[in-house]
Amino acid sequence: MIKIVLVRHGQSEWNLENRFTGWTDVDLSDQGLHEARQAGAILKKNGYIFDEAYTSYLKRAIRTLWIMLHELDMMWIPVYKTWKLNERHYGALQGLNKAETAEKYGEDKVQAWRRSVDVRPPALNEDDPRYEGGHPAYRHLNEGQVPKTENLLDTEARVLDYWNERIVPDLKVGRHILIAVHGNTIRALVKHLDQLEGDGIVSLNIPTGVPLVYELDEELKPIRHYYLGENGPLPEHAIEKHI
Numbered sequence: 001m002i003k004i005v006l007v008r009h010g011q012s013e014w015n016l017e018n019r020f021t022g023w024t025d026v027d028l029s030d031q032g033l034h035e036a037r038q039a040g041a042i043l044k045k046n047g048y049i050f051d052e053a054y055t056s057y058l059k060r061a062i063r064t065l066w067i068m069l070h071e072l073d074m075m076w077i078p079v080y081k082t083w084k085l086n087e088r089h090y091g092a093l094q095g096l097n098k099a100e101t102a103e104k105y106g107e108d109k110v111q112a113w114r115r116s117v118d119v120r121p122p123a124l125n126e127d128d129p130r131y132e133g134g135h136p137a138y139r140h141l142n143e144g145q146v147p148k149t150e151n152l153l154d155t156e157a158r159v160l161d162y163w164n165e166r167i168v169p170d171l172k173v174g175r176h177i178l179i180a181v182h183g184n185t186i187r188a189l190v191k192h193l194d195q196l197e198g199d200g201i202v203s204l205n206i207p208t209g210v211p212l213v214y215e216l217d218e219e220l221k222p223i224r225h226y227y228l229g230e231n232g233p234l235p236e237h238a239i240e241k242h243i
């Protein structure tokens with residue numbers, strides 16, 4: 001049986017301020033630092049060991065991974081970073097307050113921007129200071145690869161590129177893998193693994209800093225999944241309050 005652990009980064013400063021974040025590179029809040037330490041401690045208590053880890057180019061995910069590896073005393077394992085596991089790009093919504101945006105455009109519109117699979121938020125202009133095109137982290141990308149906005153399907157396409165090319169081969173040879181990424185990156189992976197459509201994916205929220213374990217068969221089809229607590233798998237209702 002193959003196991004993989006997915007962790008959404010701990011609470012970020014902009015999660016705390018209720019602002020759309022996307023590719024904006026904000027750090028963890030104090031609560032987020034605590035959640036990352038707790039996630040590492042939970043993995044350690046349950047006896048998890050890892051051969052390699054994956055994360056995005058964004059510091060809230062990278063720092064969550066560092067802290068978990070520190071707690072696990074496994075900072076030596078190879079860590080692979082990729083822009084393809086960055087959070088979904090939130091276009092011109094990046095930086096705006098979610099509640100104020102809902103007041104201005106209506107709850108339904110904002111819910112469609114946040115949770116539908118195929119609606120893209122308004123795009124950033126290339127001359128907008130929030131556009132990441134000139135950022136050194138992304139200078140190796142081809143023109144047109146740095147997003148100006150994305151829907152979940154756009155995010156899923158780049159996440160699955162990386163998943164199939166880099167992660168699947170390592171899972172198939174038995175490597176134990178830890179992935180520290182973002183809410184919508186994990187939603188895209190779960191959508192793919194569990195073949196979720198419609199309401200299943202629309203209502204799926206991933207809590208911050210709680211390890212999500214997928215047990216997979218040889219074909220990488222899910223056998224079961226669960227969130228992990230100090231004493232093993234958590235019951236579904238225990239997770240509700242984290243969301």
Ligand SMILES: O=C(O)[C@@H](CO)OP(=O)(O)O
Nearest residue numbers: 019020021022087114183
């Ligand atoms: O702002 C964001 O980038 C994401 C994750 O925090 O928010 P949402 O819950 O709308 O997907």
